Amino acid sequence: MKKVLLNGCEAAGEGAISAGCKFYAGYPITPQNRFPEYMSWRLPEEGGVFIQAESEISAINMVFGASAAGVRAMTSSSSPGISLKQEGISYLAGCELPAVIINMNRGGPGLGDVTPSQSDYFQSTRGGGHGDYRTIVLAPWNVQEVHDLTYLAFDLADRYRTPVLVLADGMIAQIMESVKLKPKKKKFPEKKWALTGCRGRKPNSIKSLFLTPGVLETHNWKLARKYKKIEEKEIRYQEYFSDNAEVGIISFGTCARITLEAVKKAREKGIKASLFRPITLWPFPYLQLSEFIKRAKKILVVEMNLGQMLDDVKIANRSNRRIFFYGRPGGGVPTPEEIFKEIKKI
Amino acid sequence: MKVIYKKPESLTDNITIYCPGCGHGIVHKIIAEVIDELGVREKTIATAPVGCAVLAYDYFNFDVTETAHGRGPAVATAIKRVLPDRVVFTYQGDGDLAAIGTAEIIHAAARGENITVIFINNAVYGMTKGQMAPTTLPGQKTTTTPYGRDTSYHGFPIKVCELLSTLDAPAYIERTTIENVPEIIKTKRAIKKGFKYQIENKGFSLIEVLSSCPTNWKMSPSRALEWVGNVMKKYFPTGVYRDKFKEGN
Numbered sequence: 001m002k003k004v005l006l007n008g009c010e011a012a013g014e015g016a017i018s019a020g021c022k023f024y025a026g027y028p029i030t031p032q033n034r035f036p037e038y039m040s041w042r043l044p045e046e047g048g049v050f051i052q053a054e055s056e057i058s059a060i061n062m063v064f065g066a067s068a069a070g071v072r073a074m075t076s077s078s079s080p081g082i083s084l085k086q087e088g089i090s091y092l093a094g095c096e097l098p099a100v101i102i103n104m105n106r107g108g109p110g111l112g113d114v115t116p117s118q119s120d121y122f123q124s125t126r127g128g129g130h131g132d133y134r135t136i137v138l139a140p141w142n143v144q145e146v147h148d149l150t151y152l153a154f155d156l157a158d159r160y161r162t163p164v165l166v167l168a169d170g171m172i173a174q175i176m177e178s179v180k181l182k183p184k185k186k187k188f189p190e191k192k193w194a195l196t197g198c199r200g201r202k203p204n205s206i207k208s209l210f211l212t213p214g215v216l217e218t219h220n221w222k223l224a225r226k227y228k229k230i231e232e233k234e235i236r237y238q239e240y241f242s243d244n245a246e247v248g249i250i251s252f253g254t255c256a257r258i259t260l261e262a263v264k265k266a267r268e269k270g271i272k273a274s275l276f277r278p279i280t281l282w283p284f285p286y287l288q289l290s291e292f293i294k295r296a297k298k299i300l301v302v303e304m305n306l307g308q309m310l311d312d313v314k315i316a317n318r319s320n321r322r323i324f325f326y327g328r329p330g331g332g333v334p335t336p337e338e339i340f341k342e343i344k345k346i
Numbered sequence: 347m348k349v350i351y352k353k354p355e356s357l358t359d360n361i362t363i364y365c366p367g368c369g370h371g372i373v374h375k376i377i378a379e380v381i382d383e384l385g386v387r388e389k390t391i392a393t394a395p396v397g398c399a400v401l402a403y404d405y406f407n408f409d410v411t412e413t414a415h416g417r418g419p420a421v422a423t424a425i426k427r428v429l430p431d432r433v434v435f436t437y438q439g440d441g442d443l444a445a446i447g448t449a450e451i452i453h454a455a456a457r458g459e460n461i462t463v464i465f466i467n468n469a470v471y472g473m474t475k476g477q478m479a480p481t482t483l484p485g486q487k488t489t490t491t492p493y494g495r496d497t498s499y500h501g502f503p504i505k506v507c508e509l510l511s512t513l514d515a516p517a518y519i520e521r522t523t524i525e526n527v528p529e530i531i532k533t534k535r536a537i538k539k540g541f542k543y544q545i546e547n548k549g550f551s552l553i554e555v556l557s558s559c560p561t562n563w564k565m566s567p568s569r570a571l572e573w574v575g576n577v578m579k580k581y582f583p584t585g586v587y588r589d590k591f592k593e594g595n
Binding site (some may be wrong): 022023025049051053054055057058059061062063064065066068069071073087088091095195196197198199200203204205206207208209 | 387388389390391393400401403404406407408409410411412413414417420421422423424425427428429432449450452453
């Protein structure tokens with residue numbers, strides 16, 4: 001398999017193309033601009049449609065339309081743009097339409113800044129939009145993984161007929177690394193529910209409105225069963241140095257990658273540190289993490305925010321270990337040395 | 347026995363939620379007749395708005411999707427782009443198209459998307475019980491303009507056909523009414539032209555239909571139709587605002 005040098009946006013774009021994505025709509029926002037720029041020529045080359053939308057809102061609704069028509073569709077943005085897309089994501093969830101949304105997280109709140117951040121963890125994992133729904137959230141930690149997880153996102157979206165979010169950040173969007181490209185997907189699931197014109201069948205409709213009393217509740221229970229199945233089957237995580245540790249560290253995405261360097265350094269210095277990295281932020285690996293926590297003496301959570309995944313770690317802390325937190329909000333990126341110092345402190 | 351009249355195949359047997367005297371029923375039927383006459387029912391995909399026509403997928407006998415409020419033109423853009431040989435139209439009210447969805451309609455028109463837009467202007471938010479719409483007339487009483495629309499306070503109505511006619515891309519823009527039978531016939535002719543243009547790949551078309559809302563206007567159905575003809579039409583003049591492919595052009 002050939003390796004190519006790509007930045008995170010291009011790698012995600014190639015992941016989408018390998019997965020059979022045939023529609024992209026987006027809007028310019030830093031630090032994900034390379035994404036629409038790349039897709040603007042690369043997707044038509046593959047027989048797909050690229051549209052620069054008039055707004056983030058329009059972009060996600062275009063994705064809604066393409067998905068309703070049975071096509072693998074995606075959009076990308078950075079934090080403020082993802083906020084604007086939330087209504088559309090809620091409709092996708094309610095209408096059970098597959099779609100892939102990539103967030104190259106930048107600092108917030110408000111306009112914030114354009115540097116890497118993990119401040120959209122709450123928004124990503126707790127819904128963001130209105131209503132009782134869940135979004136699958138995949139958190140890559142390097143350029144190869146943003147490629148692989150974008151590819152996976154399309155399969156998960158189709159399998160469960162639900163929007164899937166890839167939560168990366170401004171670092172992954174812009175750094176260049178060598179990537180082993182996935183072969184192009186050839187077989188796709190049939191979509192009998194899609195709107196393609198009713199030739200030879202009864203008309204299809206796509207909707208999230210259920211006005212008859214009790215029908216929406218039934219629909220929500222159906223979604224709940226789907227979410228339970230996703231929780232049972234789709235949890236992904238990785239452990240590093242997972243033997244009995246003095247300090248068990250939990251971190252995701254870019255921050256986990258930096259933390260691993262600190263863990264290695266700690267090991268060199270004789271401190272038994274270990275790392276647990278959730279790859280699916282929803283479904284969150286509560287059970288697996290609770291086992292990891294049980295095996296460690298003390299727990300340290302490291303995030304590029306004020307402590308958001310920290311809430312999920314607390315839920316997983318069934319053995320009542322003491323939890324320490326180190327975070328850098330507002331686009332601050334910690335160094336391995338900084339995290340190593342924290343490890344020594346606790 | 348010879349059948350001289352029947353319900354269009356493009357309508358279902360479902361009972362609509364529309365009030366007595368509402369214009370939606372008339373326009374639904376016109377669309378269904380046109381789709382039947384053009385023989386494209388099995389390749390038609392429509393978007394239903396948020397508003398009184400939100401349940402349009404229950405009334406039309408072809409593929410229809412719900413859309414978020416005002417986003418019909420964005421959704422239809424994508425459907426048409428990925429399935430260019432299908433017939434795609436949006437059905438939208440004045441709040442949906444001319445208030446919350448202003449950006450979507452302007453940009454779909456500016457891109458010249460090869461879709462047909464059916465725009466129902468009844469000067470009021472019907473589904474939510476009669477608040478001021480972007481097309482509420484000066485002086486018109488609504489539940490949020492109880493003393494009448496004061497233009498110095500609430501601003502002026504938006505004239506969608508005139509606004510979109512400033513763009514280069516649209517192929518066909520016309521405003522009609524349903525005030526009486528001759529005007530209904532003209533409306534049908536306009537809607538058919540809009541669909542024909544799409545089928546012939548001529549580009550974006552929008553037909554604005556001045557329609558009645560007796561319930562929220564607090565008028566009898568016949569009085570409401572008179573109001574469409576005598577009052578609404580004065581502020582929103584009917585006629586062809588753009589026809590790039592008019593014979594003789």
